Amino acid sequence: MKLDNKTAIITGGASGIGLESAKLFISEGANVIIADLNESDGKPAAEALGSRCRFVKTDVSDKSSAYFCVMEALKRFGSLEILVNNAGITSDASLHKMSSEQFEKVIDVNLKGVFFMTKYAAAQMAENNYGRIINTSSIVGLYGNFGQTNYAASKSGVIGMTKTWARELGRKGITVNAVAPGFIDTGMLNTVPANILDNIKQRTPLGRLGSPADIAKAYLFLASDDAAFITGITLSVDGGLVW
Ligand code: NAP
Numbered sequence: 310m311k312l313d314n315k316t317a318i319i320t321g322g323a324s325g326i327g328l329e330s331a332k333l334f335i336s337e338g339a340n341v342i343i344a345d346l347n348e349s350d351g352k353p354a355a356e357a358l359g360s361r362c363r364f365v366k367t368d369v370s371d372k373s374s375a376y377f378c379v380m381e382a383l384k385r386f387g388s389l390e391i392l393v394n395n396a397g398i399t400s401d402a403s404l405h406k407m408s409s410e411q412f413e414k415v416i417d418v419n420l421k422g423v424f425f426m427t428k429y430a431a432a433q434m435a436e437n438n439y440g441r442i443i444n445t446s447s448i449v450g451l452y453g454n455f456g457q458t459n460y461a462a463s464k465s466g467v468i469g470m471t472k473t474w475a476r477e478l479g480r481k482g483i484t485v486n487a488v489a490p491g492f493i494d495t496g497m498l499n500t501v502p503a504n505i506l507d508n509i510k511q512r513t514p515l516g517r518l519g520s521p522a523d524i525a526k527a528y529l530f531l532a533s534d535d536a537a538f539i540t541g542i543t544l545s546v547d548g549g550l551v552w
Contacts, residue, residue, distance in 0.1 A: 310338035311533040316386040318342045318378060320369050320426060321396030323351030325495030326445075329521035330393060330528050335361055337529060340386040344369070344378045344426075345396065369396050369422030379429040391441045391532045392430040394423040394467075399497065401456040412459045419463030423470060427485075431478055440483035441532045444471050446543055448491045452552040464489075468543050475541030484540040486531045491547025493519040514549035 317334050321327040322343035331341045335358055344367035345351040355364035363385050367378040382389045397419045400411045423444055434440025449457050450464025467487055474485040492498065492509050498518070510517055527546045530536055 311529060311535070312337040312339035312391070314338070315390040315532075316340040316342070316382055316388050317391035317393060317532065318344050318382050318389065318426070318430065319393045319395055320344045320367065320422070322393075323347040323354055323364075325497065326490070326493060326521045326524045327393070327395040328354055330395065330525040331355075331358060331362060333522070333525045333529055334391075334532070335359070337533075339391070342378065342382045342385070369394075369426050370417040372425045375422070375425035376429045378426070379433060383433065388437065389430060389433045390437075390439060392426060392434075392443070393528050393532070394426055394442070394444045395528075396422060397445060397447075397463075397497075399457065399460050399500075401460070401500075403456050404458055407458055412462075415459035416463050416466075419460065420466045420470075423467055427470070427474060431474070431481075431483060434483050435478070435481040438482035440478070440481070441536075442474065442478075442483060442485040443528050443531045444485070444487040446471075446487045446489040448489055448545070448547050448550065448552050451489055451543075451545070454552070471543065472541050479540055484531075484536065486536070486539060486541065487543040488524060488527045488531065489543050489545045489547065490524050491519055491545070491550045491552075493521060493524055495521055509550070512550060513547070517548065519546065519548060 322331045323345035351364045355362045365381045368374040446467045447464040471487040
């Protein structure tokens, strides 16, 4: 068991990569808070995972909601060792069509949300001189992508925050790393046309889309003591795709 006696908050844990990670973390002995806006999926998912899993309705882009989530983790499980900042959204449009509302909405969830959750979680972790923070970037944060000004800005920003927090929090026993998934088979790809997905598969050396489990295993590695001397990195999990 790689996460025995550890408590993890997984944001965006109601579906896709986050839900797969909640299952994996629980199977490795962790207590898990699924922190998600989506109560209709998140609550039954947490109930199905048993008494070591709880759903806490959370809007990561709202600082009081983020604070409440961290306090709930402490109240329900007594400590907090791991934060996976996995919640993320897209709202695509090319530069000349993208509204400022569209830009701000994605920045609010994907960038400010990571800031709020980490600010409150890291304060708790620092008291115990132990923590693992994993941020979700994207292949798009490394290379950019047509129609994704807002998303690319948020996911590149996550890498900058990861490197900064690795420096600030290392002496407190807290590691901070990012995972940059390639194209992963979740609801987030529902709006991507089939011919584009085929093209992505063809350009990927491993010849397929990623699965949520591919990313969950990378989160697990970085959350575990196997990664005790790793901080500030961005781990690409993308089948070798150069975008
Ligand atoms: P997903 O299936 O859409 O899951 C995202 C979850 O986050 C959803 O349950 C969503 O709730 C929730 N969420 C949205 N806004 C939130 C908020 N303000 N506060 C809390 N939760 C919120 O997406 P996924 O594919 O698993 O993505 C997980 C992460 O991986 C994201 O950060 C994404 O950017 C990143 N990523 C994904 C891919 C990919 O190809 N799938 C590639 C690179 C990076 P609703 O259902 O209500 O929206």
